[in-house]
Amino acid sequence: MTAHGATAAPPPAVSFAGHGVRVRGLRRAFSGRVVLDAVDLDIAPGEFVALLGASGSGKSTLLRAVARLDPHAEGGLDVPERRAIVFQEHRLLPWSKVWRNVTLGLSGPGLRARALEALTEVGLAARADAWPTTLSGGESQRVALARALVRTPELLLLDEPFGALDALTRLKAQALVARLWTQHRPAVLLVTHDVEEALLLADRALLLADGKVAEEFVIDIPRPRSLDHPRFATLRRRLLLGLGVNPDLGHEEQAEELS
Numbered sequence: 071m072t073a074h075g076a077t078a079a080p081p082p083a084v085s086f087a088g089h090g091v092r093v094r095g096l097r098r099a100f101s102g103r104v105v106l107d108a109v110d111l112d113i114a115p116g117e118f119v120a121l122l123g124a125s126g127s128g129k130s131t132l133l134r135a136v137a138r139l140d141p142h143a144e145g146g147l148d149v150p151e152r153r154a155i156v157f158q159e160h161r162l163l164p165w166s167k168v169w170r171n172v173t174l175g176l177s178g179p180g181l182r183a184r185a186l187e188a189l190t191e192v193g194l195a196a197r198a199d200a201w202p203t204t205l206s207g208g209e210s211q212r213v214a215l216a217r218a219l220v221r222t223p224e225l226l227l228l229d230e231p232f233g234a235l236d237a238l239t240r241l242k243a244q245a246l247v248a249r250l251w252t253q254h255r256p257a258v259l260l261v262t263h264d265v266e267e268a269l270l271l272a273d274r275a276l277l278l279a280d281g282k283v284a285e286e287f288v289i290d291i292p293r294p295r296s297l298d299h300p301r302f303a304t305l306r307r308r309l310l311l312g313l314g315v316n317p318d319l320g321h322e323e324q325a326e327e328l329s
């Protein structure tokens with residue numbers, strides 16, 4: 071594995087007495103076709119890691135394995151019990167009101183109050199009694215985030231959560247995730263196609279290729295981050311080159327090469 075940026079991965083800015091992720095020699099094959107060969111991956115408690123790679127490189131497969139949703143993944147896996155996942159599609163139940171979706175699967179007293187607290191964090195307390203079908207795409211993803219937050223996860227798994235949003239809504243959702251992560255400090259594994267998203271949010275970006283974590287980039291840009299920081303352009307270039315994408319192409323053409 072090649073490490074770029076600083077020589078060692080920086081510890082999270084705030085120490086967090088939680089449980090990180092440790093993956094060793096993870097392997098997954100579908101009908102004999104090996105997708106993940108020997109993946110090693112560590113995420114420190116409270117660390118934000120982005121996972122990039124060409125389409126079909128196995129990013130979602132790895133995320134599902136880390137979420138313990140894939141009983142056929144083989145290898146060593148140590149992950150926190152308290153984890154939550156947000157997918158590209160919000161997966162809200164249309165027949166349950168927003169607040170009930172947030173606490174789905176939870177029991178005990180005060181569920182509505184807990185849902186309202188989480189919805190307040192994503193700016194949607196006023197929509198607690200709405201039906202999911204009346205929400206916009208961005209609002210639905212924020213409810214999905216609230217559903218994750220209400221579980222106070224030590225590990226938050228994000229599988230292209232903003233992939234279907236328009237550019238402006240996506241920027242706002244990224245800013246929201248940056249703020250929530252700073253406040254709650256779960257360990258995060260974010261699957262994304264978007265190099266800029268990785269650079270805005272993550273402590274490290276990992277490139278998945280040939281069934282392995284092939285490269286690692288330390289994102290040493292101070293927070294709060296902005297696209298204007300001088301390190302941004304350098305790291306963006308390195309990441310795109312790592313992905314085999316021409317960094318001199320326009321954003322849309324790059325996205326096309328990555329999809």
Ligand SMILES: Nc1ncnc2c1ncn2[C@@H]1O[C@H](COP(=O)(O)OP(=O)(O)OP(=O)(O)O)[C@@H](O)[C@H]1O
Binds near residue numbers: 123126128131132
């Ligand atoms: N349930 C399945 N059965 C058979 N093949 C599968 C299954 N799930 C994934 N694969 C294959 O494994 C490979 C990796 O898929 P995966 O969805 O993990 O890639 P990805 O990197 O997340 O892709 P993308 O960026 O396009 O979402 C693909 O070739 C895919 O066809």
